[in-house]
Amino acid sequence: MNAVAQLQTRLQQALVAAFGPEFADTDPLLAATNNPKFGDYQANVAMSLAKKLGKQPRQVAQEVIDRLEVAEWFETPEIAGPGFINLRFKTDYLQASLQAMQADDRLGIAPTQTPQRVIVDFSSPNIAKEMHVGHLRSTIIGDCIARILEFQGHDVLRLNHVGDWGTQFGMLITYLREVAPAALTQADAIDLGDLVAFYKKAKARFDEDEAFQQAAREEVVKLQSGAEETLRAWKLLCDQSRREFQVIYDLLDIQLEERGESFYNPYLPAVVADLKTTGLLVEDQGAQCVFTEGFTNKEGQPLPLIIQKSDGGFNYATTDLAAIRYRIGTDGAQRIIYVTDAGQSNHFAQVFQVARKAGWIPETVEVVHVPFGLVQGEDGKRLKTRSGDTVRLRDLLDEAVERFRANLDAKIAEEKNREETEEFKAQVSEIVGISAVKYADLSQNRTSNYIFSYDKMLADKGNTAPYMLYAYARVQSISRKGDIDFSALTAQLQLQKESELILAKHLLQLEDVIAQVGEDLYPNRLCQYLFELSQKFNTFYDACPVLKAEEPLKTSRLVLCDLTARSLKLGLSLLGIPVLERM
RNA sequence: GGGCCCUUAGCUCAGUGGAUAGAGCAACCGCCUUCUAAGCGGUCGGUCACAGGUUCGAAUCCUGUAGGGCCCGCCA
Numbered sequence: 262m263n264a265v266a267q268l269q270t271r272l273q274q275a276l277v278a279a280f281g282p283e284f285a286d287t288d289p290l291l292a293a294t295n296n297p298k299f300g301d302y303q304a305n306v307a308m309s310l311a312k313k314l315g316k317q318p319r320q321v322a323q324e325v326i327d328r329l330e331v332a333e334w335f336e337t338p339e340i341a342g343p344g345f346i347n348l349r350f351k352t353d354y355l356q357a358s359l360q361a362m363q364a365d366d367r368l369g370i371a372p373t374q375t376p377q378r379v380i381v382d383f384s385s386p387n388i389a390k391e392m393h394v395g396h397l398r399s400t401i402i403g404d405c406i407a408r409i410l411e412f413q414g415h416d417v418l419r420l421n422h423v424g425d426w427g428t429q430f431g432m433l434i435t436y437l438r439e440v441a442p443a444a445l446t447q448a449d450a451i452d453l454g455d456l457v458a459f460y461k462k463a464k465a466r467f468d469e470d471e472a473f474q475q476a477a478r479e480e481v482v483k484l485q486s487g488a489e490e491t492l493r494a495w496k497l498l499c500d501q502s503r504r505e506f507q508v509i510y511d512l513l514d515i516q517l518e519e520r521g522e523s524f525y526n527p528y529l530p531a532v533v534a535d536l537k538t539t540g541l542l543v544e545d546q547g548a549q550c551v552f553t554e555g556f557t558n559k560e561g562q563p564l565p566l567i568i569q570k571s572d573g574g575f576n577y578a579t580t581d582l583a584a585i586r587y588r589i590g591t592d593g594a595q596r597i598i599y600v601t602d603a604g605q606s607n608h609f610a611q612v613f614q615v616a617r618k619a620g621w622i623p624e625t626v627e628v629v630h631v632p633f634g635l636v637q638g639e640d641g642k643r644l645k646t647r648s649g650d651t652v653r654l655r656d657l658l659d660e661a662v663e664r665f666r667a668n669l670d671a672k673i674a675e676e677k678n679r680e681e682t683e684e685f686k687a688q689v690s691e692i693v694g695i696s697a698v699k700y701a702d703l704s705q706n707r708t709s710n711y712i713f714s715y716d717k718m719l720a721d722k723g724n725t726a727p728y729m730l731y732a733y734a735r736v737q738s739i740s741r742k743g744d745i746d747f748s749a750l751t752a753q754l755q756l757q758k759e760s761e762l763i764l765a766k767h768l769l770q771l772e773d774v775i776a777q778v779g780e781d782l783y784p785n786r787l788c789q790y791l792f793e794l795s796q797k798f799n800t801f802y803d804a805c806p807v808l809k810a811e812e813p814l815k816t817s818r819l820v821l822c823d824l825t826a827r828s829l830k831l832g833l834s835l836l837g838i839p840v841l842e843r844m
Numbered sequence: 845g846g847g848c849c850c851u852u853a854g855c856u857c858a859g860u861g862g863a864u865a866g867a868g869c870a871a872c873c874g875c876c877u878u879c880u881a882a883g884c885g886g887u888c889g890g891u892c893a894c895a896g897g898u899u900c901g902a903a904u905c906c907u908g909u910a911g912g913g914c915c916c917g918c919c920a
Contacts, residue, residue, distance in 0.1 A: 292862075305862055308900055318900075342863055343900075387920075428919055464919095522920085548918050557846045558916055564846085570918045577920050604914050606848050634849080635914075672882070705857070709850065710913070717856070721882035723868040724857085731882045739879050781860085789858065792867085796884095803875095803884045822879095844882080 263772075264334035264354060265291070265302065272304055275328040280314065299341060300349035301766060307344035318344030355765050356754040362768065363750070363820055368827060370772045372414030373779075378593045380418045381407040382584075383600035384517060387424035388502040389433055389456050392509050392654040394644050395602070398633045398711075401702045401837065403600035404515045405784045406631070408835045413779050418518065418592060422584070423506075425499050425521035427576065429460070431481035434494050435473065436463035445494035453505045456498070481574055485526065509654055513695065514837060525583040529575045532582045533568055539619050547571030551618075553611045566611045581612045585628065586621050596627045598782065603632035603708065631782050634710035636702075644713050662694030665719050665727075669693075689844050693727055694719070696838040700726035703836050704788035724792045729829060730841055732795035735802060736826040737842045739819075743808040747823040752816035760801040761821060767797050768824050771832065784836065791832045798825045 272289035290305035307322035314321055319340055326338040326346055336349045362369040383403020386392045392400075403419075411417045434445065436459055443450040444459075451459075466473045483491045503519065510517060533549060536542040541551045543565070550565030558564050566578050588594040599609060609630040616622050638644040646652050669690055673679050701718035705711045721727045740747055756762050767790075774790040807818045830840050 290862080294863090295859095295866085296863075299863070303862080305901090308862080311900065345863070385920090424920060546917075550917075555847070556916075559845060561845055565917065567918050572918080574918080576918065578918095580920095601920095602914085603849060605920080607915055608920085610848080632849080668882095676880095706859095709857085712856070714856080717869080720869080725868090727882065728868095731880080735880060735883085742879055783860095785858080789867090796867090799883060800885090802879080806879070808879050843880090 264350070264358075265773075267334065268302065268331055268348065271329055271331050272306070272325070275325045275330075276306065278328040279324040280310070284310075294347065297763070299345065300336075300339070300347040302348045304346040304348070305344075307340075307346060311344065322346050350766065352756050352762070355762070355769065356756060358769055359754050359765055359820065359824060363824055368771060368824070368831060370412075370775060376414050376416060377595040378418070379410050379415045379596045379598065380420055380588050380592060380594045381410070381598045381600065382420045382422050383407070383598075384515070385422045385424065385601070386502075386506060387429065388499050388521070389429070389453075389460055390502075391453060391457050392506060394636050394652040394654060394657055394713075397636060397654060397657070397698075398702055398707070399600045399602070400513065400515060401699050402631070402633055402707055402784060403598075404513070404837050405703055405787075405835065406598060406600065406782055408837060409775060409779050409784075409787070412831075412835055413775070418594070419516060421517040421519045421521070423502075423519055423521040425495075426484075426523040426526065426580070428477065428481055428574075429464075430484055430495055430498070431477035431479070432463040432467045432473075433460055433498070434484075434491060435477045435480050436466060437494070445490075445497065448497055449501060453501060456501070478572055478574070482572070485574065509658075512655075512658060513699070514839075522577065522580045525580050525587060528583040528587060529579050532579055532586070533575075536568060536615075536619060541615065541618055542568065551615045553614050555614075556607065556611060564611075566615050578608070578612055578615075581608075582616055582621075585612070585616045589622065589626055595625060596629070598629055598631055600631045600633070603634055606630060606632055629782075631707070633707040637710050637712050639712060639714055641712065658695055658698060661698045661715060661719065662691050664715050665694040665697065666690035668719060668721075685843075689841060692839055692841060693730060693844070696726040696730065696833075699837055700729070700788065703784040704792075706783065706785050724788070726838060727844075729791055729795050729833065730838075730844060732798050733826055733829045733833075733840045734842065734844045736798075736822045736829075739807055739822055743819075745819060747819070747826075750816055750820055750823060752813055752820055754820060755814055755817040757814070758801075758805055760797070760804045761818070764794075764797045764801045764821055764825065767794055768821075768828055771828050775835070787832060787835060791829060791836075794825065794828060794832070798822075 269289060269291055272291065273285065273287070276284040276287050276289065287306065287310070290309060292303055292305065294300055294303050304325070307318045307325060310321050311318040322340045322344045326340070329338060331338070331348070334351060334354045336351055339347045341347050358369070381403055383406075384396060384400040386396050407417050407419045437444045441451055441459065444456070467477055480491060484495055533542070536551060543550050543552060545565055548567050548571045549569035550567050552563045552565050556564035567576060568579050568582070569575055585597070588597055601609070613622070613628055613630075616628070622628055636644045644652055666686065669686055673681055673686070697718040701713070702711065704724055717723075718725055719727065721731065739745065756765050771790065774787055778784060778787050801821065805818055807815065807822060810818055833840060
């Protein structure tokens with residue numbers, strides 16, 4: 262148990278000792294301080310108890326600390342302001358903790374005691390369409406969440422719930438049958454870009470041509486009933502899209518198990534049947550619906566979740582319900598995380614409500630929608646290309662890499678006596694460019710819309726990937742220069758200067774930050790931590806010579822360098838970002 | 845009309861009940877004969893949209909108002 266957990270317990274014991282057993286469940290209101298002059302932690306319980314006990318808050322605080330035994334970890338507690346109890350770590354404790362951290366492959370972060378089977382549903386592009394900017398956030402945020410949970414020791418199933426079923430295929434196949442029948446019988450008869458164009462035309466036809474609409478709907482029914490020719494055409498389209506998606510996933514280093522909507526097709530009738538049994542299902546205007554609480558349409562009428570369309574077809578609500586049942590019943594999921602845009606909040610709220618009412622989500626299973634905001638251009642509107650089209654993900658990533666390459670070339674040209682190989686420049690540019698896109702996205706609170714700016718994400722100043730990667734590279738530079746083998750260091754730490762103490766305390770917080778993100782699923786908190794770590798390292802680097810220090814201080818500082826680098830490497834890896842030894 | 849989200853420094857954003865509200869960028873001033881200056885230190889900058897309420901204590905919780913975004917029956 263770490264010192265903070267111990268402190269929590271000891272505070273509770275002190276409360277009981279001071280005021281009696283009825284205070285056993287009183288929260289000591291322990292929190293990190295926001296200002297180092299107040300120490301490292303503060304307990305705010307005295308103010309909240311003062312009225313109840315009929316005493317002055319400062320006196321309550323005094324009675325607590327008189328009975329508080331934390332000398333193993335903390336200096337003598339102090340009372341400040343209206344009754345804050347301030348606690349400061351002992352340097353001895355910090356030094357010992359850092360040494361333990363240094364000796365451990367996982368930086369002292371133990372795997373969870375309660376591993377869960379977790380499903381992270383993310384990315385989920387549509388077959389027959391190219392991946393575009395709309396898939397960026399789900400893919401990046403979902404991957405990060407999966408990485409964090411995996412590191413914690415959970416059994417994570419990463420599912421790509423691709424849109425490989427439904428009305429869009431009816432449209433597309435009907436249209437292709439007319440204009441490019443070869444695409445339905447032989448692989449790669451047309452390329453994916455053309456397929457996207459065909460899709461748009463098919464959609465346009467669908468919206469204005471009633472006969473076409475009818476034909477498309479019939480095609481969906483054929484597909485759903487397994488008609489051979491339609492099914493073969495569908496498989497061809499899926500294969501082609503899948504290969505295109507894989508190019509992007511390789512570029513982004515993302516592992517995913519594809520399990521599209523079609524997978525749940527055999528389980529859809531049972532969803533309808535079981536909803537009927539529970540009495541939740543109602544027929545309305547020819548469609549099978551479940552009416553949900555708290556949702557109304559523009560006319561103020563209750564809003565249904567449509568389970569089966571009037572033409573007998575199923576839609577995504579049905580699929581999502583079937584998926585919940587399958588994931589809980591067969592996959593054994595204890596936590597299901599859906600990483601999709603905030604626009605689907607209503608949909609998921611409805612689906613979860615219906616699944617709960619039907620009794621399909623046991624108390625022990627957590628089902629959660631992790632929403633995120635839109636990607637906007639610098640004009641604050643939805644990100645588009647100059648010609649007004651949706652931005653292809655491939656183009657977006659390529660541009661980030663190209664732009665960073667230009668920055669890098671300029672930088673190298675500026676520095677005297679610096680020559681780099683083409684291979685080096687290409688590799689650095691690709692890693693930094695793509696990492697910058699990922700980091701920019703992850704470093705924002707996901708719930709708000711996010712303004713996409715190449716200039717900001719590629720800047721070498723501020724809370725950006727280049728800044729963090731540079732901090733890491735600086736440490737590696739020390740090891741090269743001093744010919745240091747970090748893994749062989751053994752030393753008694755000596756935290757002397759303020760910048761060393763500040764860095765040391767920050768290093769010890771990594772565990773808590775990861776635990777918090779695993780819980781709340783806000784990756785920007787991990788980014789914030791890593792940014793502050795980089796800043797604190799740079800301050801230390803500026804103030805404390807490492808290689809020129811006398812032993813044993815030199816080795817002590819090398820340990821701080823090593824721990825910083827390893828923390829950065831671990832933290833960035835959880836964001837899906839690799840490090841560079843040199844840049 | 846309903847639901848969800850947002851409104852914090854000139855700009856982009858942190859801050860999910862605690863002390864004088866924080867970063868980064870931009871602007872200005874310093875620091876390279878010393879481990880990568882892609883760095884560091886400092887200055888400037890805020891009626892936390894507005895009004896009530898709860899609380900010892902509110903940017904944070906509750907209610908209302910204004911502005912913005914997204915969604916609202918057979919697309920996902």
